[in-house]
Amino acid sequence: MNRALIRFTFGEKTRSGLHLTALAIGMLTLALPAALSWQDRADLLAASWQSSYLILAQVLALLLGAGLIGRDLANGALIGWVARPMRRSTVYLSRYAGTVLALGAYLFVAATPLIPISAGTISWRRLLGAWVVAVLNGAGILAALGLLSLGLKTYQDVAALLVFGAASSFLRGGLRHSGHVRAAQLIHDLRLLLVPDGSFAHGLLLGGPLDVASLSLYALGMVTLPALGAWVLTRKRLLARVP
Amino acid sequence: MSDIGAEQAALSVTRVSLIYRHGLRRRRALVDVSFSVEPGMTFGLIGPNGAGKSTLLHCVVGLLRPDAGTIRLAGRAPSHPRSRRSLGFLPDRLGFTACQTGRSYLGLHARLLGRREGDCVRQAADRFGVRAFWNRPLRHTSRGMLQRVGLAAATLGPPSILILDEPTSGLDPSGVKLLRESIRSHRSRGGVTVISSHHLDELSRLCDRIAFLDAGKLRKQIDLRQLSRRPYYSVELAESADPVELTRLAIPGASLEEVEGHLLTFRLDHRAAANAVVRGLVAAGFPVRSAQLKAFDLERAFHEAVGDE
Numbered sequence: 001m002n003r004a005l006i007r008f009t010f011g012e013k014t015r016s017g018l019h020l021t022a023l024a025i026g027m028l029t030l031a032l033p034a035a036l037s038w039q040d041r042a043d044l045l046a047a048s049w050q051s052s053y054l055i056l057a058q059v060l061a062l063l064l065g066a067g068l069i070g071r072d073l074a075n076g077a078l079i080g081w082v083a084r085p086m087r088r089s090t091v092y093l094s095r096y097a098g099t100v101l102a103l104g105a106y107l108f109v110a111a112t113p114l115i116p117i118s119a120g121t122i123s124w125r126r127l128l129g130a131w132v133v134a135v136l137n138g139a140g141i142l143a144a145l146g147l148l149s150l151g152l153k154t155y156q157d158v159a160a161l162l163v164f165g166a167a168s169s170f171l172r173g174g175l176r177h178s179g180h181v182r183a184a185q186l187i188h189d190l191r192l193l194l195v196p197d198g199s200f201a202h203g204l205l206l207g208g209p210l211d212v213a214s215l216s217l218y219a220l221g222m223v224t225l226p227a228l229g230a231w232v233l234t235r236k237r238l239l240a241r242v243p
Numbered sequence: 244m245s246d247i248g249a250e251q252a253a254l255s256v257t258r259v260s261l262i263y264r265h266g267l268r269r270r271r272a273l274v275d276v277s278f279s280v281e282p283g284m285t286f287g288l289i290g291p292n293g294a295g296k297s298t299l300l301h302c303v304v305g306l307l308r309p310d311a312g313t314i315r316l317a318g319r320a321p322s323h324p325r326s327r328r329s330l331g332f333l334p335d336r337l338g339f340t341a342c343q344t345g346r347s348y349l350g351l352h353a354r355l356l357g358r359r360e361g362d363c364v365r366q367a368a369d370r371f372g373v374r375a376f377w378n379r380p381l382r383h384t385s386r387g388m389l390q391r392v393g394l395a396a397a398t399l400g401p402p403s404i405l406i407l408d409e410p411t412s413g414l415d416p417s418g419v420k421l422l423r424e425s426i427r428s429h430r431s432r433g434g435v436t437v438i439s440s441h442h443l444d445e446l447s448r449l450c451d452r453i454a455f456l457d458a459g460k461l462r463k464q465i466d467l468r469q470l471s472r473r474p475y476y477s478v479e480l481a482e483s484a485d486p487v488e489l490t491r492l493a494i495p496g497a498s499l500e501e502v503e504g505h506l507l508t509f510r511l512d513h514r515a516a517a518n519a520v521v522r523g524l525v526a527a528g529f530p531v532r533s534a535q536l537k538a539f540d541l542e543r544a545f546h547e548a549v550g551d552e
Binding site: 002004005008011012015016071072075076077078079080081082083084085086087237 | 304305306307308324325327328330332334336337338339340341342347351352354355356357396
C-alpha cells in the first residue's frame with residue numbers, strides 16, 4: 001500500500017462537507033437521547049445507543065464508500081495515479097485503507113460526546129468494543145462497495161448493496177418461516193461473506209463467547225473482497241475512455 | 244537536475260495493435276504501429292481526430308493493454324511500476340478529485356514519486372507559473388490553468404521520458420512559450436519527449452521526428468533534423484512561367500521540386516543556395532515577387548499522409 005495515497009484519501013474523506021454533515025447529524029442522534037434519558041433511564045440508554053451507533057457506522061460507510069474506485073475512474077484521477085510507479089492493486093488497496101481509516105476517525109469522534117453525557121453508565125470497555133465492531137462492520141461494507149464501484153456508477157453501487165441487503169434479509173426470513181432453517185443459514189452466511197459483518201467481535205470484547213463461524217466468514221470476506229477488487233482493477237484493459 | 248542515462252530514456256513500440264470492443268461492435272484503433280525514440284529526441288505524433296494518437300499514448304503509459312505487439316519504456320514493459328519511475332505523463336484531460344487544489348495535486352504526485360514536497364513541487368510549479376493560483380480548487384480553474392498544473396505534474400522529478408497528449412490545448416501564448424522552453428531543456432538533458440498535437444507549427448518547431456497516424460496506422464515518419472539540413476525555398480513569380488522552361492534551369496545547389504501556377508518550390512542543398520535561386524530565375528527572365536525559406540512544410544506533408552485532397 002502507498003502511504004501518500006492513504007494519507008491523501010484520509011484527508012479527502014475527512015474534509016468533505018457531506019460526510020461532516022452526516023457525522024454531525026449522527027452525533028446529535030446519538031447524543032440527544034443520551035442527554036435526555038441518562039438520569040432516569042440509564043439502563044435503556046446503555047442498551048439502545050449501541051444499535052444507533054452501528055446504524056451510524058453503516059450510513060457513514062455507505063456515504064464514504066460510494067464510488068470508492070469508480071469515481072476515480074470516471075473523473076480521470078486514477079489515470080494520473082496509475083501513470084506513477086505504483087501497481088494498480090496498490091492504488092486500489094490504498095484508497096480502500098484510507099477510507100477505512102477515515103471511517104474509524106468519524107466513528108471515534110461520534111462516540112466521544114457519549115462519555116461525559118452518560119456519566120459512567122456506558123463503560124470505556126463497552127465504548128471501545130462498540131467502536132471496534134462499528135469499524136469492522138463499516139470496513140466490510142466498504143470492501144463490498146469498492147468491488148461494486150468498479151462496474152457501477154457512484155450511488156448505483158450503494159443502491160445495489162442496499163437491494164442485496166434487503167433481498168437477502170427477506171429471503172432468509174421467508175426460508176426460516178417456512179422451516180428451511182439450513183437454507184436460511186446458508187443465505188445468512190453468504191450475506192456475511194459478501195458484506196462482511198463485524199458483529200462477531202462484540203461478544204468477544206465484552207468477555208462473551210467467540211463466534212468462530214462468523215469470525216471465519218468475516219476474515220474470508222475481508223481477504224477475498226479487497227483482493228478481488230484489486231485483481232479486477234489490475235486486469236481491467238481500459239482505464240480511460242479514449243475517443 | 245541530474246543527467247539522464249542513455250539506456251533509461253529509450254522508448255520502443257513494436258507492431259502494436261489494439262481493438263476497441265463495444266458489445267458486439269469492434270473497432271481497430273491501432274494496426275501494427277512501430278516506432279522508436281532515441282535518447283534526447285523529441286517525437287511528434289500527428290493525425291486527424293480519431294486517428295488513434297491518444298490510444299497509442301495510453302498504451303505507452305500502460306493505461307491500455309494492446310492486443311498485440313510490445314512496448315518498452317527504458318527497456319521495461321509499461322505495466323512494470325519501475326518503468327514508470329522515469330515517466331511524466333500529461334493526459335488530454337487532467338483528472339482530479341473534488342477537493343484538490345493545484346498545490347495538493349502537485350504535492351500528492353511528488354509523494355507518489357517518492358519525493359518530498361517542497362523544492363521539487365515549487366520548482367515544477369514555477370516552471371509553468373502555477374504558484375499564482377495553486378491554492379485555488381482545481382474544479383474552479385480554467386482549462387489553461389489546469390493544463391499548466393498538468394504540465395507541472397508531468398515534469399515533476401524530473402522524468403527521463405515525457406509523454407504529452409495535446410500539451411498546448413487551452414494554453415495562452417506565454418504558457419506555450421514556457422512549454423517550449425521546458426521541452427528544450429528536457430531534450431538538452433538527454434530526455435525523450437513524445438508529443439501528440441494538432442498544432443503543426445509547434446510540432447515542426449519542437450520535434451526531431453514526426454510520425455503521421457491515420458485510422459490507427461502509422462503512415463509516414465519524417466526526420467526533421469535531416470530535412471532542415473536541406474530546406475525548402477518557396478518562390479512566387481510575378482507572372483506565370485512555362486514549366487518546361489523552368490525545369491531546364493540549372494541552379495547550383497538547388498533543385499526544382501514543384502511548380503504550381505506562380506509558385507515554385509525548390510529544395511536547397513544548403514541555405515546559401517537561396518540567393519543563387521533568385522539570381523538564376525531573374526537572369527533567365529522570370530521576375531520574382533517574393534521568396535520564403537522553409538525548413539519543412541508540415542501541413543502539406545500531413546495532407547499527403549492522410550490522403551486529403
